Amino acid sequence: MQQRFSTDYTEGRAYGRPGQSHDAQLCEVGPGTPCGEFMRRYWHPVWVSSKLGMRPQNLRILGEDLIIFRDGRGRPGLLHPRCAHRGTTLYYGKVDEHGIRCCYHGWQFDVEGRCIDQPCEPQGGLHKNNVRQPWYPLQELYGLVFAYLGPPDRQPVLPRWDILENLGPGEKIFPNSTSGFKAGPDHPLEVLPCNWLQDFENIMDPFHVPILHVSHSGRGELFAPTFAIMPDVTFEYTELGVLYRAHRKLEDGNVLDRISVGMYPNVQSVPDGGSLSPGRSNHMIWRVPIDDTHVCHFSALRVPKDYEGRKRIGEETLWAEMTEEEHQSFPMDYEAQVGQGPITLTSEENLATSDKGIAMLRRRLREQIEIVQNGGDPIGVTFDPSKSVCKVEAGNFYQQSPATA
Ligand code: FES
Ligand SMILES: [Fe+2]
Incomplete structure (x- = not known):
């Protein structure tokens, strides 16, 4: 009979393992660093x-x-x-x-x-x-203040996003600097004490949803039960970044294609995940590096005029009110991402099939950083005000499956 496990009890021990490192080219954002100079070619809220x-x-x-x-x-x-x-x-x-x-x-x-x-x-x-x-x-745009920290002669047009444009009379844009987390000691905004890239990579990680959010967190009020279904996922490069389509056959026979998109350098849009309402996403989120080991979030939501921000759902315990034991029992994105350490050690990762989107996001990021190093302009940058509106593909798109149509 074939032996499944090695009997060598010395194999794989933690003792004496080599030192590990983060990916400095992609993670470090200070002045003069490769990624820092790339980041400085864009406006940031x-x-x-x-x-x-x-x-x-x-x-x-x-x-x-x-x-x-x-x-x-x-x-x-x-x-x-x-x-x-x-x-x-x-x-x-x-x-x-x-x-x-x-x-x-x-x-x-x-x-x-x-x-x-x-x-x-x-x-x-x-x-x-x-x-x-x-x-x-x-x-200022969408109720947010945007800064440009780059070379004056390469200052691009401030982008607009098509899903936030052409508001109806009953609509408004609701700006926020929110992650649902806590403000750091040195910053009035809400801060995650980790590198920006491990935070941003979450956007190309659809497989964590059924595990972290449904199976581990069990906070079903935030995510529809549909998320328990493991999706079929495809990843694609787009004009501005990377997107994934998470394809799920629903119990009622319908099919849901859920598209989330990450755009360089640090912008994303994720469609509604609570009620899975059909149609295009209604918001943009920016994950803005504070420094190499801190990141904060800004968002702009397209909402009805009477919207005043997300309210507590039923008996929900807010993240900031949870005990340490509750954080262990119901971990969310914060725990998973900050749990990767101040800057994740990419040299000790084992990327697998489900990480295809992460690999694509990193590969194109590296290419764009090198374009800036070689004197070029990176993806998504325009100097033409007539081209300032960017298309956002994100949304929940339903179809009847052929069997039920
Ligand atoms: S006026 Fe600022 S240090 Fe003197
Ligand atoms: Fe998540």
């Missing part, structure tokens, strides 16, 4: 418009510490925190209609970093035009 006021806020994005505020005329500003005079932080500055005034000696900067007043200098600063506080441009 960094704040919710309605939450940005005249009180300066610390913001960290792509490994850079910055100050964000809105001046008294309503213009958003994003500045390097260290004052161009002698370097104290503008976090303690005061904002008025013209800009932000440093707390130490009162130098004042507008939202584009121009020094407009130096009150301790003769005549308010005869040479103030020689000083510029380093700044980045911002734009």
